Amino acid sequence: MSSPEAAAADTRRVLVVGASVAGVRTVQALRGAGFTGTISVLGAETHFPYDKPPISKGMLAAEGTGEPVPLLADEDVAQLGVELRLGASAVRLDPAQKVVTTDDGSNHAYDVLVIATGASARRLPGTEHLAGVHTLRNADDAARLRSELAPGRQAVVIGAGFIGAEFAAAARAWDVDVTVVEAQQNPLAHLLGDRVGAELGRLHEMHGVHLLTGVTTERLVGEDRVTAVELSDGRVLPADLVVVGIGAEPATAWLEGSGLPIGNGIDCEASLEVTGFPGVYAAGDVARPMHSLYGEPVRIEHWTNANDHAAIVASSILCSPVPRPALPYVWSDQYGQRIQIIGLPSRGELVFTRGSVESGELVAAYAGSDGVLVGALVLGNPRMLMKCRKAVMGSVHHADFERDVFAPS
Ligand SMILES: Cc1cc2nc3c(=O)[nH]c(=O)nc-3n(C[C@H](O)[C@H](O)[C@H](O)COP(=O)(O)OP(=O)(O)OC[C@H]3O[C@@H](n4cnc5c(N)ncnc54)[C@H](O)[C@@H]3O)c2cc1C
Numbered sequence: 001m002s003s004p005e006a007a008a009a010d011t012r013r014v015l016v017v018g019a020s021v022a023g024v025r026t027v028q029a030l031r032g033a034g035f036t037g038t039i040s041v042l043g044a045e046t047h048f049p050y051d052k053p054p055i056s057k058g059m060l061a062a063e064g065t066g067e068p069v070p071l072l073a074d075e076d077v078a079q080l081g082v083e084l085r086l087g088a089s090a091v092r093l094d095p096a097q098k099v100v101t102t103d104d105g106s107n108h109a110y111d112v113l114v115i116a117t118g119a120s121a122r123r124l125p126g127t128e129h130l131a132g133v134h135t136l137r138n139a140d141d142a143a144r145l146r147s148e149l150a151p152g153r154q155a156v157v158i159g160a161g162f163i164g165a166e167f168a169a170a171a172r173a174w175d176v177d178v179t180v181v182e183a184q185q186n187p188l189a190h191l192l193g194d195r196v197g198a199e200l201g202r203l204h205e206m207h208g209v210h211l212l213t214g215v216t217t218e219r220l221v222g223e224d225r226v227t228a229v230e231l232s233d234g235r236v237l238p239a240d241l242v243v244v245g246i247g248a249e250p251a252t253a254w255l256e257g258s259g260l261p262i263g264n265g266i267d268c269e270a271s272l273e274v275t276g277f278p279g280v281y282a283a284g285d286v287a288r289p290m291h292s293l294y295g296e297p298v299r300i301e302h303w304t305n306a307n308d309h310a311a312i313v314a315s316s317i318l319c320s321p322v323p324r325p326a327l328p329y330v331w332s333d334q335y336g337q338r339i340q341i342i343g344l345p346s347r348g349e350l351v352f353t354r355g356s357v358e359s360g361e362l363v364a365a366y367a368g369s370d371g372v373l374v375g376a377l378v379l380g381n382p383r384m385l386m387k388c389r390k391a392v393m394g395s396v397h398h399a400d401f402e403r404d405v406f407a408p409s
Helices: 004-008 021-032 074-080 139-146 162-173 189-206 303-317 382-393 398-406
Strands: 014-017 039-043 082-086 090-094 099-102 107-109 112-115 119-121 154-158 177-182 210-213 217-221 228-231 236-238 241-244 248-250 265-268 280-282 287-291 329-334 337-343 349-356 361-367 373-379
Touching (some): 014 021, 021 039, 021 303, 074 082, 112 303, 154 162, 154 236, 162 177, 162 189, 162 241, 162 329, 189 210, 189 337, 189 361, 265 280, 280 303, 303 329, 337 382, 349 398, 361 382, 361 398, 373 382, 382 398
Parallel strands (some): 014 112, 112 280, 154 177, 177 210, 265 287
Antiparallel strands (some): 099 107, 119 248, 228 236, 329 337, 337 373, 349 361, 361 373
16 A cells, blocks of 8 residues: 555544654654544643653743744644644553553544654652652653752753753753763763763863763752752762753553553664564654664664654555664754764774864764774864765765865865
8 A cells, every 4th residue: 555545535533642653753754644544542641742852942941931842833733634632641552452442541542553652861769758859751741840050050960962952951041050960981972982971071161061980979968958968989969950860661560451662762673663563663762663764673762763663654555665763863953052962882892083172063983894984073164964875874984984084175
């Protein structure tokens, strides 16, 4: 079934669970391809579908309104002919009966299921009772955090990953006193290595952040509200608020007992059909598909991946040719600078860097043992990112890339 006529004659009921970028873009892709069957979307949050990246950027900016950025216009919902149920959390899947149950006890039958439930922020166990301890994954988190930002307050950020770093940058713009605590010797060292991690660490320090690395959190201090963070080396950091940025986990708890293959995300084929479950698809942060560029399953928590998955899922559902997966790509905005990463640097070693965070431009390239580029980080130079993308995609040797791009003309 691959022609527009066939899509138009398709009367299957599609149920999408998760109303964020992967879910919403899947609906748009299906309708864009002419699919006329019923589409329903279940979204746990009560907000109209909105985009997640602005949560740690514009939504925390003092000059902004603090409102989420919608993924759709109101009128798009009517135009798409989709039933959008917000504040409806899926709590159970029965794949044999093809039914999803939501937290109000109602059952939702489907012919085709798309699971796009994303990921949930990891929390520090035993801190649930403490006010002032935050994670940053959704619009409500951002609103709560925003209300805590004021000049002179002391924030401790646990984890110097993308979310912790973006929060630190946003909080410095409010003149909050920020300390970032990172277990590794340098931020993002597990992805980018120590040398580049140290550069990113300097970016924090240039903006007045106290960066403490190679140290972990022993416990949070406070009775009802957090007052301090005690570190593994005995230091105690006073804290008005704490942001826990220690990663996210695929939101699959509701699928317990369904029999779906779940480990680090939902195992699926390159087509995003869940392995062994015809008619069930996974997309976005929750999916761990076979990645045809890498020949092994890869789960990716980046916006463009979720966006690209929508086109793949829609094509798979409609039995159209599935688009080739793109190289992994992520951006992060920190202190007015854009950091961009293409490919998977962690699959290689750092082979060269040019520039520095102080100069406002940095490129770091990574290659496998055969010298072929596998990834790159670029700061402040979007054109360089394009060149790196082309080189990684084209399996260029790092020495050729360096010569062609940097040789004096
Ligand atoms: C604060 C923040 C900043 C980010 N910044 C960047 C960035 O700068 N660059 C970048 O590349 N990526 C960024 N990302 C990552 C990017 O936003 C995600 O990769 C993308 O949102 C994943 O989309 P998704 O639709 O798969 O999942 P999500 O966006 O996580 O959405 C999943 C949705 O499913 C809902 N849901 C979960 N469980 C259920 C259930 N049981 N029933 C019904 N609904 C459910 C959730 O409420 C959620 O709205 C950021 C993420 C966050 C959180």
